[in-house]
Amino acid sequence: MLVARDLEIRAGARLLLEHASFQIAAGDKVGLVGRNGAGKTTLTKVLAGEGQPAAGGVTRGGPVGYLPQDPRTGDLDMLAKDRILAARGLDHVLSRLDRAGTDMGHHDDEVRESAMRKYARAEAELAAAGGYAAESEAARIAANLALPERVLHQPLRTLSGGQRRRVELARILFSGADTLLLDEPTNHLDADSIVWLRGFLQTYAGGILVISHDTGLLESTVTKVFHLDANRAELDLYAMDWKRYLQQRETDEKRRKRERANAERKADQLMAQADKMRAKATKATAAQNMARRAERLLSGLESERAADRVAKIRFPEPAPCGKTPLTASDLSKSYGSLEVFTGVDLAIDKGSQVVVLGLNGAGKTTLLRILAGIEASDTGEVVPGHGLRLGYYAQEHETLDVRRSVLANMKTAAPQLNETDVRKVLGSFLFSGDDVDKPAGVLSGGEKTRLALAMLVVSSANVLLLDEPTNNLDPASRAEVLAAIRTYRGAVVLVTHDEGAVDALDPDRVLLLPDGVEDLWSPEYAELIALA
Template identity: 60%
Template sequence: MIVTSDLEVRVGARTLLTAPGQQLRVQPGDRIGLVGRNGAGKTTTMRILAGEAEPYAGAVTRSGTVGYLPQDSREGNIEVTARERVLSARGLDKIQSAMERQQEIMETTADDNRRDTAIRKYSRLEEQYHTLGGYEAASEAARICDALGLPARILDQQLKTLSGGQRRRVELAQILFAASAGSGKSATTLLLDEPTNHLDADSITWLREFLNRHEGGLIMISHDVDLLEAVCNKIWFLDAVRGEADVYNMGWKKYLDARATDEARRRRERANAEKKASALKKQAAKLGAKATKAAAAKQMLARAEKMIESTDEIRRSDKVAHITFPEPAPCGKTPMNATGLTKMYGSLEVFAGVDLAIDRGSRVVVLGFNGAGKTTLLKLLAGVERTDGEGGIVSGHGLKIGYFAQEHDTIDPEATVWENTVRACPDAGAQDLRGLLGAFMFSGDQLEQPAGTLSGGEKTRLALAALVSSRANVLLLDEPTNNLDPVSREQVLNALGTYTGAVVLVTHDPGAVEALDPERVIVLPDGTEDLWSDEYMEIVELA
């Protein structure tokens, strides 16, 4: 259970949210959708509810266990295996490791006393292991992982060998395993920020069923409206204009209807009040011309102002980022040519011998199951990582690369919004950069805000802003629509459709593929190249 008291959330001088009294509270059985446009404060509020950050004012009281999945998961020890990371949710990883050490001693030592000591320790550890669910729990963890697209072969790999999407699914699996009592039911309060990022269609279906069975509280940030509709029985809407939260004790569709009805009421009442106030002001103007009626005129004006103030404020339309990709710099016929690209993690081969020629204005989609190496391939093309073996990248005449990283790796979280933009666009003038950032909805005090405090959607907008000023003629885009609200997503899709340079796109978003209208497809891990056909859209939807 989580209860807030007179909560106030700020970033710098900007107030994101005021929630008087105990307006925001999560109880067992509450499945809350936390919604609002990018930058409204959803991620910041979630971090405060999870205890990862402090509110500007007020307090948050938590009782019971909280499972928090941040939007940008940062794992601890990446040397451990995925299985160990998931089992650590119940402390089973350490017990299992200790059991294996004692078993090794029992099998190898020639010292009888040492063997007897190891047998006693092993027995105590095994008893503790059984008490915590033991082998049944390990099997349960494996089932959760498999449902999230993490098969057994992945579980025995170290986290450092996994893709960003796989590592995020490991974090989600760990949280759901901790909250699960064998059937998905527990008193844990789950705080999930964009939990469907990197999940395929089957995994999203399984997650929806899991969350519907969950008996503890749930707050979920998601731009997946189908998931919100299927799971949530309450909606918290963060109004970016008013800096307030509206609480709706209803599901998604009823919330949309209620909000539309509320908007219509506000406009109707406001129009009536303005009409009556206008009549009063006209009458006051007539009376004001006479000295003897000045006091009455003043009263009429005051009454007119009060009439307007007493009505609920009409919600102004949210600002929209004006996202366009750059006018590409001139280049040769083939600005980039990749040959024999290979990536290994120790003895594990991700892919090998991938060839790809990027001609001027070409449009390529990279497909493959999660973990096939799609993000890794883009990193090699961007020069962020180096190929293993003798392959490499040949830069053609005039090549200018614009790279959008899925995990926002191109953004320095310690630097401000302004500092990140200057570093990305060193040749641009200050006034031009301010205009650019303004088009992407960054202005005023936000320019001095540390980039690490931005929401996922805001980080996406910041990274895209850097691309606009780059004049890149080859864009490498890794999930560019992740974390974006519907309006911002449409802006990105429109930008994709009108950009005249070359694009290499990794995405789970069928709309992004349709907007790109690709000519070719690279299927990993085999590196097979083919002409695009609509048959490949099924892979996009299921990948």
């Protein structure tokens, strides 16, 4: 069980949440919702023990498994399977078993006897942790998250960002922790893996708190909803499933609006009466009392929820360029003995729309990094055409300097703009006041997405490389990104699992990885998007 008492959470000087008390017991399936930037990720970090509240406290009655939006994968030289097994300490136990088993064949009697003792101790530890069945359980979880045996025996550094994210999810699910805190767990999952995850969470014996923009996941799993209202800095608790929550939330908003209107009308009447009475000296005290009643009437009432703002996203008017601003020929990439792709040719013509498809691990992100000049290919070359201006949106936000502020990141992307204009653009992406001085590293996934998109908007790019641009966005912000893709007049190379993003792009060509086959787009390719 996890219990929070009278929590107050701040981001710098900004109040995100106050006076929040709740618990997550075994069997609870909680959906944590609220608009981007409301503080959901910050709250989850505090619950996980990776952040400190401004006031109040959290009591954890057992182990907590935490999947952040931007997972840390630890030692990149570690094998993927060992990273998963480490959730129960099995990686070290199995390693000791292997070493002891080898030493048991040693010619020296003393070494052999010592190895037998070590093997017995390690085997007892393995049995206490679930035995070899636990290793099989980890493999099953990984397979259902599209991590086959081949991938599990690769070092983490050779995996794509999506694969590493799924390794972290597998590790957290395998941990068997009393409470799971999952921040956008469906990112980088294909359709089959999402269906499996829903079933896993439905039957999980421990408590779960999940942040997700996947309404299908919320509908099928949650039994309680915590709504973090950014305007009131309060956490509204609903002990009901997702569909009933939506109905109740609408009812609550209408009630608050009615109560506010009634209170304001009564307060206006009291103030008008007080103004009349102030004209008579004998009634001055009564007038003051009446005015105080009006103030108390308004101050004691829940404030009406302000309309949530949405970032206004429009990609830039592309700078002039030649007929073919970007060309790549004979690109290949390997990590050690693992060949990711080979012989990829691609010509990006002015205004063309290309979608890159392939199974997870086929090298889609790697290809975009090579086209962006961030990573080198093993063979071939990328040739910029006349007037090329590249804009690259990275799914893991590595284009952001996490040590520098929001404002400093924007100034780097738009050196031609003065600070006033930069602040105006940031304001349209919902960064205002002290927000612009926060280090990019403390932003939530949704806020990082907005900052990275803002940097694209001021770039004057004529070729956009977009890697999962709709991840971590609430529905309203996602709709803005799709509209921006739909109306952009430059060239786009898009990697996405989001069918809506491909529909908005209306691609003219498709590049299939790892084979590097290029073809004209046709609706038959649409079924591959969710598998991408």
